[in-house]
Amino acid sequence: MLIVETSQDLATCLSLRRTVFIEEQNVPEAEEIDGKDAEAVHILARQGKTPVGCARVIGFGTTAKIGRVCVLPEFRGKAVGVAILDACHDAARATGATRVILGAQTQAVSFYERLGYAAYGDVFDDAGIPHRMMERGL
Template identity: 55%
Template sequence: MSLIISQTMDIATCHQLRRKVFIEEQAVPEAEEVDGKDNEALHFLAEKEGLPIGCARILLKGDAGKIGRVCVLKEGRGAGAGAALIKACVEHLRALDGVKSAVLGSQCHAIPFYEALGFTAFGPVYDDAGIDHRDMELTL
């Protein structure tokens, strides 16, 4: 498998991936998925054999980097693309002065995935776009 993770300015491709996963597959309302923060975010794109299969973004808030909008197309799951995206985001955050932690809001079913990457869940379960989530953190 030829999997490449890179920073990207191709927000349109990220939007297409997110639309397919979040809006079409998970029934997240478009108004909640499109939050107007993409222009201030750093985006990462996962490509397998030249085709985009997943993405993630980072927003900086104080001394934390918030990883979000992490998605992998159904046909790309189970091949390590999600883990590679998270690792790329964490590596990027580790290289930034003053950033002490990576945080994210995990869908509850994905908590074990993030725990395997070193994240720890904290706080209560909450509803985000009709899906149960829990906050997670990784000290950098």
């Protein structure tokens, strides 16, 4: 059973992010650990007791930024990302946000579009990976 909830377990989220971003995608550790985790609400997905994905939400008034969305490779394509984003939207609403933004890896743009996001702006480089900014109303 998939469980997705707000979590204080930052160490587990950082471990998942290390696996996906630093080890799998070769993101430099100095870019992945950016000093913004203390101000974020963290979302953690577990399959039973096994952590399988996470994300964070940082509120900025009526806009919240979702970031560091990751799912372990063996759990991709199983709606874990959808459940994580649903929980992120709930967390963003709880901060008073009426809009969410995120920087999506270009290979994931269609995933976010299926969840109601629209891309804006030009493609940009983030840690050597092409991204697009995306937004969605809440």
